[in-house]
Amino acid sequence: MARAPHDRLEGKVALVTGSSRGLGLLIARELARRGCRVLLCARDGTGLERAERMLRAEGGRVCAMACDVTDPEAAERLVGTATATFGGLDILVNNAGVIQVGPFTAMTEADFREAMETMYFAPLRLVRTALPALRERGGARIVTIASLGGRVPAPHLLPYAGAKFALTGLSEGLRAELAAEGISVTTVLPGLMRTGSHTAALFHGRPDREYAWFATAAGMPLLSMDAQRAARAVDRAAERRRPELVLTPVAKAAVRLHGVLPATTARVLALGARLLPGPGAVPDRGVPGREAARRLGSAAVGRLTVLNDRAAQRLNQRVGP
Structure with a gap:
């Protein structure tokens, strides 16, 4: 059956946050390829250009x-620029995020506040501000890029997981409340993806060892997903107004296990935490992935992360000129 005009993405206006690199860049590219007019947004002006x-x-x-x-x-x-430049707003994609990797004792309260400001309060403000513009357009959509970490709290990612838990709850609640207005909300729960984010993440505690496990897991084909496939799946889910999209087989299995056997999931997570590096001496400000990789200096890890390193090059994961 042919889709109604308001269900097609062609001709829509989209705002995608965190769209200078990684998954956000790919989502913006897919929307543009489908005929959308897209406002890109990111902190790094050079990367955005x-x-x-x-x-x-x-x-x-x-x-x-x-x-x-x-x-x-x-x-x-942002909303004012989208409406002034393109005449309205149909699709809001809340994708901007930060990743901090390390044990709880190596984190500061500021790390948790930064995660919440970026991945909860910023999307909250954007939704509140965009609603009047979205209400004016038939078939408006909100897409929330949450995370598997918003359902299953992986150890050594607590600021990220806490913010994503809050964001997932906000997104699911918004879907219920906005459905009567014809605004669909899609919550996306990705597992590991090969976006090159390991180069931009901040590593705390013992940065070289934290980098080793995170970068290796994020680059392994059986554990992670090609980012281009993920972006296409996100855009299809938005077009079809799906309430939820879980990406990667591992993420789907983890969500189901956590829902059916939460105590078993907790034991598995506790075992995983014991295998991860211990804390450093004191809480620290974190080391960027590129510096952590240099400190590690491991050719073996370099071989295991080659797919993700290539993704970083393709997906603009470099800072500055």
């Missing part, structure tokens, strides 16, 4: 705005 040039070279109708989504005024600026 590269992303904009990349998508325009492919024929995408895009514009870019550099801003930090944790700025309380960012939501007004």
Whole structure:
């Protein structure tokens, strides 16, 4: 059966946060390829310019705005730019995020606050600000890029998991409340994806050892998913107004196990935590992935992360010029 015009993505206006690199860049690219006009947003202005040039070279109708989504005024600026440039807003994709890897004792309260500001309060402000514009358009959509960590709290990722738990609850609640207005909300729960994010994550405690396990897991084909496939799945889910999308077989199995056997899941997670590196001497500010990799200096880990390293190059995962 043919889809109604308001169900098709062609001609829609989309705002994608965190879209200068990684999964956000790929989601924006897929939307542009489907005929959407897309506003890109990220903190790194140089990387954002590269992303904009990349998508325009492919024929995408895009514009870019550099801003930090944790700025309380960012939501007004972003929604205002989208409506002024493209005449409205149909699709809001909350994708911006930060990843901090390490044991709880190596984290500071500031790490948890940064995670919550970026991955909970910023999406909350954007939804509140965008609602009037979304209500004006038939078939509006909100897409929330949460995480498997928003259902199953992986150890050594507590700031990330805590913020994603909150974001998942917000997204599912919004779907229930906005359904009567014709606004669909899709909650995406990805597992590990080969986006090159291991190069941009911050590693705490013993950065080299934390990098070794995280980068290796994120780059292994059996554990992680090709990011391009993930982006296509996200856009299809948004088009079809799916309430939830869980990405990667491992993530699907973990969500089901946690739902049916939560005590067993807790025991598995506790065992996994024992196998991870111990804490450093004191809480620290974290080391970027590239520096952690340099400190580790492991050719074996380098071989295991080669697919994810290539993804980092393709998906603009470099900072500055």
